[in-house]
Amino acid sequence: MFVTPAFAQAAGSAGASGGSALMQFLPLIFIFVIMYFLLIRPQQKKMKETRAMIEAIRRGDMVVTQGGIIGKVTHVKEDGSNEVEVEISQGVKVRVVKSSISQVVSKTEPAASAN
Template sequence: MFISPAFAQAAGGAAPSGIAAFGQFLPLVLIFVIMYFLLIRPQQKKVKEHRSMVEALRRGDQIVTQGGIIGKVTHVREDGELEVEIAPGVKVRVVKATVTQVLTKTEPAASAE
């Protein structure tokens, strides 16, 4: 009385062909390509630039850390740390990766010829 009979619907068309199936995935592929060029690629470029900036740090560079501390590099250690002078006579150890900006860059020493 309250339940209506269920009728099976007639079968639709044939299964999608190769071109039609590709057409269904085309928007998904386009979204991935757009995301790659707008998000992934610029982020990889930014990471590469930061890595090269950190590798080029040397004694005498004035830097800014992620915490906002401004100081001058007094010693570059091989274990991924810097010794930074933040005030006269006050030196702190800082992880290289936390350097966000180099304010003033020292020129490399001229080679003796």
């Protein structure tokens, strides 16, 4: 006796569910758009800037590694090994993977070309 009115109400509203389905997903779409602009896009921009900074490292730059070591780049290996040689003290040189460099403190000016 109580079951039939419930089925009757559900059957009556089934025809109007097409528009409400979009309205149910609208808040999820809105949240994703906000997440994209607040989290994903700035992170991608930062990764792009970091990648460009690492690729632009050259001899004479003062760098900071992720371990906090500050040193001067003395040699950049171009053989595809992604390593640089960093002098952390007079006569003390260490090999560092480029991706472990977190910051370039000071950049050297490129040498003027002799024309």
